[in-house]
Amino acid sequence: MASDLSKLLQKQKNQILEIWMNKQLADISLREDLLSNEDLREQSTELLDAVVKYIGKNNTDGNADEFDPVFEILSGISLSRAKQGFSPRETGIYIFSLKEALQEVIQKEYSNNTTLLYESFITINKLVDSFGIVTFETYIKGREEVILRQTDEITEISTPVIRVWDGILALPIIGTLDSSRTQIVMENLLQEIVVTGSSIAILDISGVPTVDSLVAQHLIKTVSATRLMGAECIISGIRPEIAQTVVHLGIDLSNIITKASLASALHYAFSMLQLEVKKKSIKANRV
Numbered sequence: 001m002a003s004d005l006s007k008l009l010q011k012q013k014n015q016i017l018e019i020w021m022n023k024q025l026a027d028i029s030l031r032e033d034l035l036s037n038e039d040l041r042e043q044s045t046e047l048l049d050a051v052v053k054y055i056g057k058n059n060t061d062g063n064a065d066e067f068d069p070v071f072e073i074l075s076g077i078s079l080s081r082a083k084q085g086f087s088p089r090e091t092g093i094y095i096f097s098l099k100e101a102l103q104e105v106i107q108k109e110y111s112n113n114t115t116l117l118y119e120s121f122i123t124i125n126k127l128v129d130s131f132g133i134v135t136f137e138t139y140i141k142g143r144e145e146v147i148l149r150q151t152d153e154i155t156e157i158s159t160p161v162i163r164v165w166d167g168i169l170a171l172p173i174i175g176t177l178d179s180s181r182t183q184i185v186m187e188n189l190l191q192e193i194v195v196t197g198s199s200i201a202i203l204d205i206s207g208v209p210t211v212d213s214l215v216a217q218h219l220i221k222t223v224s225a226t227r228l229m230g231a232e233c234i235i236s237g238i239r240p241e242i243a244q245t246v247v248h249l250g251i252d253l254s255n256i257i258t259k260a261s262l263a264s265a266l267h268y269a270f271s272m273l274q275l276e277v278k279k280k281s282i283k284a285n286r287v
Contacts, residue, residue, distance in 0.1 A: 005106075005120050009052045012105045017048055020101035027093055034084045047073050048098070055127075067130075074131055075138040082142025095135045099128040159185050161192040168269050169198045170262065174207035182218040186225050193229050200269045201226050204262045206237030216251045223256050232257070232272065236265035 009016065021041055024030065035043075050070045074095070081091050102124045110117040159181070162170045171189055175181075189201055203222060208215065219235060226233040236259040238246075246253060259265040270277060 004116065005123060006052075006055050008106065008109055009055055009102070012109070013048065013052050016101050016105050017045060019104055020044055020048065020098050023097040023100060024094065027097070029087075029090050029093065031086060031090060034086060035081075043077055044098075047077065051098075051127075051131075070131070071134050074134050078135045078138035079142040082139045083146055088136065088139060091135060091139050092132065095128065095132050098131075099124060102128070159188055161188050163192070163196055163198070164202075164266065165269070165275075167196075167198050167273055168200045168202070168266070169193065169196065170202040170204060170266075172204040172207060172262070175209075177208065177215045177218045179218070182222060186222050189222065190225060190229055193226070193231050199231050200234065200272060201231050202234045202236055202262065202265045202269060204237045204265070205235060205242070206239070206262065208237070208242075211242045211245055213249050213251060216246065216249070216253070220253075220256070234259060234265045234268060236260070236262045 021044060024040060024044070025037065047070070050073050054066050054070055077094070078091060081094075103121060106120045106124065107117060110120060159171065159173065162172070164170045169189070169192055171185065173185065177185070189203075192198070193201065203219065205211070205219070211219075223233040223235070234257045235253075238258050238260055257265075257268065259268060
């Protein structure tokens with residue numbers, strides 16, 4: 001039976017490809033913005049050639065080692081689609097529409113032989129289902145890689161260390177602080193203190209939605225690490241609701257300089273460095 005199925009698929013390969021392409025192009029979820037029809041045909045041709053080739057070795061077990069080249073092609077397609085932004089449904093339609101195309105050709109060929117038709121359907125179902133498992137496993141792995149990369153990028157963007165003046169650094173914190181993010185904040189801040197030789201660091205928490213005991217402990221650790229580097233740390237952005245929360249929680253910030261706004265913290269930093277900023281008076285031009 002495997003030999004007969006192999007010969008059939010080899011003979012009808014071009015027809016299978018056309019049926020498969022038509023099914024994909026007819027689907028309303030087709031993403032031409034992410035993948036051109038030409039690239040889709042090239043992908044489909046490569047995969048179909050590999051499937052037909054290894055079925056041609058009389059192997060119809062999709063878990064066999066002989067299908068590793070097919071799995072490699074599937075994995076490459078799934079990873080690329082995950083990174084391009086295809087949804088799981090769109091990726092699933094790609095592989096399972098191949099099953100429909102294969103079944104359509106088989107049914108037409110074996111319509112008068114119910115036994116061979118049944119056995120061929122069972123074989124194709126088992127084969128393509130194993131392909132589907134590989135496809136989804138690889139897709140999930142690809143999406144996880146994308147999410148981790150985006151998380152790292154967002155973390156970098158949301159924890160910038162800004163040199164606002166000679167000797168003064170500012171780090172505006174946006175979002176919730178947790179242990180891992182606190183570590184990144186400390187590393188970035190301490191590294192910049194070393195590079196710039198700054199003596200004052202301002203942590204602005206006006207972008208932090210809430211301050212609980214855990215967030216406060218993270219801030220205290222950051223302040224302590226900054227002081228160990230020989231720099232003074234000022235916390236700014238203390239809103240009234242945050243001040244009330246800190247008091248209710250009994251958190252002691254008495255040994256830390258706190259200011260209501262970044263402007264107030266910068267003004268205080270100037271006074272610590274004995275600097276004074278004055279508005280320059282402009283004399284009226286004489287006629």
